[in-house]
Amino acid sequence: MESDKFEEYGGEMLRYVTSYLDNIRSRRAFPDVEPGFMRGLIPDKAPDDPDSWQDLVKDIERVIMPGVTHWQSPKFFAYFPTSSSYASMLGDMLCNAIGCIGFTWASCPSCTELEVLMMDWLGKMLQLPDAFLFSGPGHGGGVIQGTASEATLMCLLSARTLFYKREREKRAELTMGQLVDSLVAYCSDQAHSSVERAGLIGAVNMRKLETDAKGSLRGDTLKKAILEDKAKGLIPFFLCATSGTTTSCAFDNLKELGPVCEEHGVWMHIDAAYAGSAFICPEFRPLLDGVEHAMSFNFNPHKWLKAMFDCSTLWVQNTDHLRYAFDVDPLYLKHENQGVMPDFRHWQIPLGRRFRSLKLWFVLRLMGVKNLQQSIRKDVRLAHEFETMVKSDPRFEISADVIMGLVCFRLKGPNEISERLLRDVNTGGQIHLVPSKMKDNYFLRLAICAPDTNSDDVKYAWDVIKKAADVIMKSPIA
Numbered sequence: 133m134e135s136d137k138f139e140e141y142g143g144e145m146l147r148y149v150t151s152y153l154d155n156i157r158s159r160r161a162f163p164d165v166e167p168g169f170m171r172g173l174i175p176d177k178a179p180d181d182p183d184s185w186q187d188l189v190k191d192i193e194r195v196i197m198p199g200v201t202h203w204q205s206p207k208f209f210a211y212f213p214t215s216s217s218y219a220s221m222l223g224d225m226l227c228n229a230i231g232c233i234g235f236t237w238a239s240c241p242s243c244t245e246l247e248v249l250m251m252d253w254l255g256k257m258l259q260l261p262d263a264f265l266f267s268g269p270g271h272g273g274g275v276i277q278g279t280a281s282e283a284t285l286m287c288l289l290s291a292r293t294l295f296y297k298r299e300r301e302k303r304a305e306l307t308m309g310q311l312v313d314s315l316v317a318y319c320s321d322q323a324h325s326s327v328e329r330a331g332l333i334g335a336v337n338m339r340k341l342e343t344d345a346k347g348s349l350r351g352d353t354l355k356k357a358i359l360e361d362k363a364k365g366l367i368p369f370f371l372c373a374t375s376g377t378t379t380s381c382a383f384d385n386l387k388e389l390g391p392v393c394e395e396h397g398v399w400m401h402i403d404a405a406y407a408g409s410a411f412i413c414p415e416f417r418p419l420l421d422g423v424e425h426a427m428s429f430n431f432n433p434h435k436w437l438k439a440m441f442d443c444s445t446l447w448v449q450n451t452d453h454l455r456y457a458f459d460v461d462p463l464y465l466k467h468e469n470q471g472v473m474p475d476f477r478h479w480q481i482p483l484g485r486r487f488r489s490l491k492l493w494f495v496l497r498l499m500g501v502k503n504l505q506q507s508i509r510k511d512v513r514l515a516h517e518f519e520t521m522v523k524s525d526p527r528f529e530i531s532a533d534v535i536m537g538l539v540c541f542r543l544k545g546p547n548e549i550s551e552r553l554l555r556d557v558n559t560g561g562q563i564h565l566v567p568s569k570m571k572d573n574y575f576l577r578l579a580i581c582a583p584d585t586n587s588d589d590v591k592y593a594w595d596v597i598k599k600a601a602d603v604i605m606k607s608p609i610a
């Protein structure tokens with residue numbers, strides 16, 4: 133394709149994209165297709181000669197759209213939001229055009245330099261302690277990872293290596309295998325599945341600790357577990373605390389957990405994948421108090437800060453712990469300026485990396501902090517509007533405190549009727565929700581997701597839910 137064709141087709145694609153997003157409310161949020169639906173719709177092998185652009189465009193509606201779950205629809209309330217914004221799309225477009233792989237500073241200096249500066253911009257927006265910033269007094273800094281899962285894994289593995297180096301000083305004959313057998317990591321029983329998975333990949337024991345009635349992990353619980361494990365001769369080394377759980381948006385008590393971790397030399401990592409974005413608003417920032425005790429902190433601008441997937445920002449107080457955890461240095465990756473600026477290949481699992489800071493730069497400059505704060509506040513306000521509607525209907529109850537843009541609710545009574553409610557709502561396809569469970573209490577989660585969701589959309593969702601409840605209440609479980 134030559135550049136003149138790219139301009140022509142690109143113009144058409146832009147118009148398709150804006151029309152798709154402008155009219156997204158007219159589509160059902162959740163598709164009505166069966167597994168394997170696509171097989172009959174396209175040929176069973178790639179074309180030998182090129183297809184025409186026009187034929188390809190036609191197939192977007194014929195082949196793709198019938199099976200799309202419309203995450204950017206204001207009628208989509210499932211999981212957590214995944215940010216979308218034109219600013220971010222434009223940044224990504226430039227990223228694609230530059231098409232670099234920024235594994236070392238020399239492989240594309242701007243890719244590394246902008247990332248360093250954006251991590252400081254964003255860190256300051258969240259009022260992270262200076263110790264986490266490149267411009268701070270210590271060894272702090274941040275890096276963009278693909279996902280929160282990778283950030284947790286990277287920190288767990290770095291902590292594992294740190295402990296190995298420390299223990300080897302006491303016992304020179306110690307092997308990593310022997311050490312790993314005695315390491316123990318912690319998270320709460322509400323932590324994201326990716327935390328358990330990080331434990332499995334890192335081959336360390338991950339103990340899930342019980343949370344209080346609000347789903348929050350408390351300092352005393354951690355302390356008790358650490359003392360028990362130390363008495364067994366185990367080595368507590370890592371805690372993944374959660375700020376804003378996926379289940380119910382509960383917050384672990386960082387101010388209690390932090391000092392316990394420090395006393396016992398445990399690396400505290402904070403997973404704030406969803407809620408982290410809200411810390412740019414001063415009124416929510418107190419929920420992050422205690423972060424100064426953490427070795428690492430991560431959240432996903434790709435969830436709630438208008439930067440599109442993938443953009444998961446990770447800060448550490450001592451970048452050497454990431455930098456030197458898995459250090460290999462083949463000749464073809466060496467360059468003259470090593471050590472002056474970061475070579476981010478050492479800070480992540482893969483070697484290759486996209487120029488992801490561009491989309492952050494575009495978003496932060498084209499929207500400004502104030503607009504971003506307003507959009508967070510709008511979503512929280514909508515969640516409270518929905519909470520009020522649920523509370524006005526005596527058949528329903530709220531299952532967890534509404535703190536951010538997530539409302540957990542259920543029909544009073546046995547789990548089965550709420551399970552049926554969810555099934556009926558999702559089968560209807562007009563809105564989309566997912567469920568969760570805390571201590572055997574099943575509930576539905578309504579998360580404010582799309583950038584354009586407004587009060588009418590929330591009312592619409594409530595109407596759909598109420599009508600489904602009417603049917604269920606008339607004919608209780610068959």
Ligand SMILES: *Cc1c(COP(=O)(O)O)cnc(C)c1O
Binds near residue numbers: 280282377405
């Ligand atoms: C969404 C979420 C994750 C997973 O995020 P990825 O970026 O997809 O890995 C982890 N932790 C919490 C608390 C989440 O809400």
